[in-house]
Amino acid sequence: MEFPKLPLHSGSVLSVVDMHTGGEQLRIILSGYPEVKGDTILAKRRYVREHLDHLRKVLMFEPRGHYDMYGALLVRSELAEADLGVLFMHNEGYSTMCGHAVIALGRFAVDYGLIKTPTSPETQINIHCPCGLVKAFTQYSNGKTGAVRFHSVPAFVVSLWNIYYIFKLFLMNHLPYLFYIYFYNIIFNNVVCTLYHPVSEDLAFLYGTILTDGLVFCSSVYVTEVCYMGCQVDRSPTGSGVTARIALQYHKGLIGLNQTRSFKSGATGSVFTGKAIEETTCGDFRAVVVEVTGHAHYSGVASFIQESDDPQSGGFLLR
Numbered sequence: 001m002e003f004p005k006l007p008l009h010s011g012s013v014l015s016v017v018d019m020h021t022g023g024e025q026l027r028i029i030l031s032g033y034p035e036v037k038g039d040t041i042l043a044k045r046r047y048v049r050e051h052l053d054h055l056r057k058v059l060m061f062e063p064r065g066h067y068d069m070y071g072a073l074l075v076r077s078e079l080a081e082a083d084l085g086v087l088f089m090h091n092e093g094y095s096t097m098c099g100h101a102v103i104a105l106g107r108f109a110v111d112y113g114l115i116k117t118p119t120s121p122e123t124q125i126n127i128h129c130p131c132g133l134v135k136a137f138t139q140y141s142n143g144k145t146g147a148v149r150f151h152s153v154p155a156f157v158v159s160l161w162n163i164y165y166i167f168k169l170f171l172m173n174h175l176p177y178l179f180y181i182y183f184y185n186i187i188f189n190n191v192v193c194t195l196y197h198p199v200s201e202d203l204a205f206l207y208g209t210i211l212t213d214g215l216v217f218c219s220s221v222y223v224t225e226v227c228y229m230g231c232q233v234d235r236s237p238t239g240s241g242v243t244a245r246i247a248l249q250y251h252k253g254l255i256g257l258n259q260t261r262s263f264k265s266g267a268t269g270s271v272f273t274g275k276a277i278e279e280t281t282c283g284d285f286r287a288v289v290v291e292v293t294g295h296a297h298y299s300g301v302a303s304f305i306q307e308s309d310d311p312q313s314g315g316f317l318l319r
């Protein structure tokens, strides 16, 4: 059956590539955004929050997205060693680190030619995130990209570049979605503390809560649940959450350098691995660099439009 061609739409078109990492969606914006101003990545993050937030809602909210949608906007980085800069977005605003997005972008950067001469068996991609420079390494052979591992920014206890609360609750797999939302609300409404970050005030906020199965003493597969900002539930084991858990386990002496642990998402069963690879510092804190590995896949390509007479074209959320 042949369909007639749609008439041309007026207004701006936002083009995207959709991927997912262990089930967690990433919408990568290809075109349609105006120039993002700012001399640094953190200034650019402030700029999009102040001037372009309507576009985040168009792409993250319904009817084009949904409550748990996640997005990445590629921007120029001020760092000479960066191959690309990225701003992350979700239902509430703009996060500072996102591991599942870095894993997806590791493939995307090679497949979409952002890296001019990819190397085998791995290609390094330096991704400038708001939290700092994250090095991704993408498996690449015979023109095909595969698994991606990345080296985090320094992670430390009691706070992290992305700040997480970690709870041991001896959870069973696959608890109802509403349970996580309920738990998240209890934590976020009752935990009160002042957070400090040695590098930038922009990074001093509570990013998420992690519910764990409590299996810290053995190396079997863990269950990790994350209810993060805006009460979204991550479908993947959460790259920054794995970073936080490895940093905590290293800090407690439960693991040594280069000891790999596996983390399974309680939501979907997808797995990331993580290990501490180097001791370092962040301000006065003793910190570690963590390597996280996972797989991402493509799920779609789309062009989104807003019709001028559509009262809901700016997006809305339903839970």
Ligand SMILES: O=C(O)[C@H]1NCC[C@@H]1O
Pocket (backbone or CB within 6 Å): 024, 070, 095, 097, 098, 099, 100, 101, 228, 234, 236, 237, 238, 239, 240, 241
């Ligand atoms: O993998 C991660 O780090 C992220 N996934 C969604 C929320 C977190 O930033």
